[in-house]
Amino acid sequence: MSRKLLVGFLVVTLAVVLGVGTAIAKDKYIVGSDIPWAPFEMETPAGEFFGFDIDAIRAIAVVAGFDLEIQKIAFDVIIESVKSGKADLGVSGFTITAEREAAVDFSNPYYLSNQAVVIRKDSGLNVVTALIGKGPNKAVGAQNGTTGFGWVEDQLQANGVDVQLKGYDTYPMAILDLINKRIDAVIQDEPASQASLSAYPNDLTIAGILNTYEYFGFLVVDKDPKGILPRINAALVTLGLQVVERAGGVKELVVTPGSTWANLLKAYFGPTNEKIEAAWLKCKNLLLNAKSAEDVAEFARCLAQEATK
Numbered sequence: 001m002s003r004k005l006l007v008g009f010l011v012v013t014l015a016v017v018l019g020v021g022t023a024i025a026k027d028k029y030i031v032g033s034d035i036p037w038a039p040f041e042m043e044t045p046a047g048e049f050f051g052f053d054i055d056a057i058r059a060i061a062v063v064a065g066f067d068l069e070i071q072k073i074a075f076d077v078i079i080e081s082v083k084s085g086k087a088d089l090g091v092s093g094f095t096i097t098a099e100r101e102a103a104v105d106f107s108n109p110y111y112l113s114n115q116a117v118v119i120r121k122d123s124g125l126n127v128v129t130a131l132i133g134k135g136p137n138k139a140v141g142a143q144n145g146t147t148g149f150g151w152v153e154d155q156l157q158a159n160g161v162d163v164q165l166k167g168y169d170t171y172p173m174a175i176l177d178l179i180n181k182r183i184d185a186v187i188q189d190e191p192a193s194q195a196s197l198s199a200y201p202n203d204l205t206i207a208g209i210l211n212t213y214e215y216f217g218f219l220v221v222d223k224d225p226k227g228i229l230p231r232i233n234a235a236l237v238t239l240g241l242q243v244v245e246r247a248g249g250v251k252e253l254v255v256t257p258g259s260t261w262a263n264l265l266k267a268y269f270g271p272t273n274e275k276i277e278a279a280w281l282k283c284k285n286l287l288l289n290a291k292s293a294e295d296v297a298e299f300a301r302c303l304a305q306e307a308t309k
Helices: 003-024 052-064 075-084 127-131 147-159 171-179 190-199 228-239 260-268 273-288 293-307
Strands: 028-033 067-072 104-106 111-120 139-143 164-168 185-189 204-216 219-221 241-245 251-255
Touching: 028 052, 028 075, 052 067, 052 228, 052 260, 052 273, 052 293, 075 104, 075 219, 111 127, 111 147, 111 171, 111 190, 127 204, 139 147, 139 171, 147 164, 147 185, 147 204, 164 171, 171 185, 171 190, 171 204, 185 190, 185 204, 190 204, 190 273, 228 241, 228 260, 228 293, 251 260, 260 273, 260 293, 273 293
Parallel strands: 028 067, 139 164, 139 185
Antiparallel strands: 104 219, 111 185, 111 204, 241 251
16 A cells, blocks of 8 residues: 555544544533423323423534433422532523522523412412412412522512411422312412413312513523533524513513424423323434434424324
8 A cells, every 4th residue: 555545544544533532522411300390391101201391401402412311300409419510400490590690500591481379279269368378278389499489488478478388399299289278379380380280170270370570591500611501502592592682681582483492382381291291202202313403393393293283
């Protein structure tokens, strides 16, 4: 073999080896999520994780070019897990608050929510009487560490309202206590409250909405040393979500019609939990095996179509 051919062969071989090495060295991040909390975090009977948050971060990972390992972590310890390095990302419907921003860094907002007051249909209560302790238990429930829990502390108890606040490890536990008449109401984000009504349509109703205007964000350790947030924010734009600053610092979440993000919203907000799960089981491989933004878009189209049949 001539020297020129040998050098060329070595260059090609080295390029192939380096290419393989780059694929193997793909960044992998541990995601902490409090599962289940439909429709944001859900789990199949076989133990597969899905939900709006879960599939959103999976789609982001494909577009941004990193891998994920999703772990179930209790909501009120996710931030500490991220701060200590046990997890790289907190993905669990976290409202962006000043208190949390003092401890961790957030992505651009990806969802806007309000709080709902969930009561039993047979309670005879309304949004006011449920919140001021006029129910038989004089108690409302919320998950520990959530903004719903904080709202009761700050807006009711701090203003002298005689109502007991019961904290729970998960919102499904709070809902079960409401079903079993141990508390009078549950304060929970509106989309998750709608999912609770879907699970117990004969028992629960929403007494009213508290307009708290809460933006959800994905969170990482303070100062983002691994540079995860710019990749997430860029991927959100690719998927069809942009954040537009309006007058007075108001942030508007603008979704491109027909985009991947629009289809994820269509699939997860509106259909029943049962329809969402059936749709996900049918379409899941399109996402779990996705290699490109086009693959992710195909999954989102499939999910929206199946969930809304």
